[in-house]
Amino acid sequence: MYKKYVSSILLMMMVSGCSSSLASGNQNEEKLTVKDMATHASQLVEKAAVKRSVELIHPTSKxxxxxxxxxxxxKSKEYDNEIKMLAEDLAEQLDQPMVPKKLSNGQLTEGSNRVLLDEKKLVETLKNIRALDKKIELPLQVNAPNVSQETIKGIDEVVLGSYRTTYNASVTGRSNNIALSANAIDQIVLGPGDRFYYNLIVGERTVARGYQKAKEIVNGEFVDGIGGGICQTSSTLYNAVAxxxxxxxEVHSHSKAVGYVPVGKDATVSWGGPDFKFMNNKDYPVMIKTIVNNGALEVQVLAAKQAASKI
Structure with missing residues (x-):
């Protein structure tokens, strides 16, 4: 009778949801709620984020x-902004335009590679870093000048395009600057896909490099400046290339009409400012040739006869 009574009490306690120290084994034990578990998981994620570190290495030099x-x-917007800014900073540090090769005494001089960081690809890579990723190769596109001694044979046989402008040869400063800039671009060779940046090829116009004062256009006004006249060279080149x-x-017009080319046919340039850029879209090499003679400047774009005949 006593046993039945005790069993009935225990059964009632279980049905009513009462806890028993006999059932739990520890009266002081506390279980984590769903909220506590989520917070704990978040703390683990944050700890993992603190430890995130990866070396970005050059794909060639390592x-x-x-x-x-x-x-x-x-997964945060702040992280997205951080890696986008990093990609931009690295691109500014690593990107460099191609310096094309030049023909000198029948031999090609060394140019330099075009280097371009794929910012979008880098951002996507950093968005998906895994815990075991310790080193990542930067997605750099490297293109060398696409010409060789073999591919430039007969490159001066055919004129693909040319243009001629004139100037007053008695204005010594201007004449000097035109001659210097024309010489800088003379016999530049561009293979298929190679690019030409005028400011890069001609370089900074300084007294130390032989440039003199001459009239140039600044904000719609004619003023004296070191290197005045080089825009006639870039404009003549632009028309020959076209x-x-x-x-x-890339091409920009002056803020004031110039007399050596028709309106809209000029290409203004300045160091650290507007530039004139073009690309060889042919499937064969081309060469720039300049002729300066007694107040006249002619720029020609040349190619080998056999290559040009395939057009």
Missing amino acids: EIIYTFKSTLSQ NAGLEIL
């Missing part, structure tokens, strides 16, 4: 370019 460390959540059918990448 040099460590930058050690990326972040304490931000990988006549040859090469691809224009």
Whole structure:
């Protein structure tokens, strides 16, 4: 009778939801709620974020370019902004335009590679860093000048396009600057896909480099400046390149009409400012040739006869 009574009491306690120290084994034990568990998981994620560190290395030299460390959540907008800014900073540091080769005494001089960081690809890579990723190769596109001694045979046989302008040869400063800039671009060779940046090829116009004072256009006014006249060279080149059918990448007009080319046919340039850029879109090499003679400047775009006959 006593046993039945005790069993009935225990059964009632279980049905009513009462806890028993006999059932739990520990009266002081506390269980984590769903909220507590979520907070604990978040803390683990944040700890993992603090430890995120990866070395960004050059794909060729294997040099460590930058050690990326972040304490931000990988899924946050702040993290997206951080890696986008990093990609922009690295691009500014690593990107460099191609310096094309030049023909000198029948031999090609060394140019330099075009280097371009794929910012979008880098951002996507950093968005998906895994815990075991300790080193990542930077997505750099490297293009060398696409010409060789073999491919330039007969490159001066055919004129694809040309243009001629005139100037007052008695104005010594201007004449000097035109001659210097024309010589800088003379016999530049561009292989298929190679690019030409006028400011890069001609370089900074300084007294130390032989440039003199001459009239130039600044904000719609004629003023004296070192290197005045080089825009006649860039404008003559622009028209020759356009006549040859090469691809224009960047061109700007002066703020005031010039007398040596028709309106809208000029290409103003300045160091650290507007530039004139084009690309050889042919499937064969071309060469720039300049002729300066007694107040006249002619620019020609040349190619080998056999290559040009395939057009």
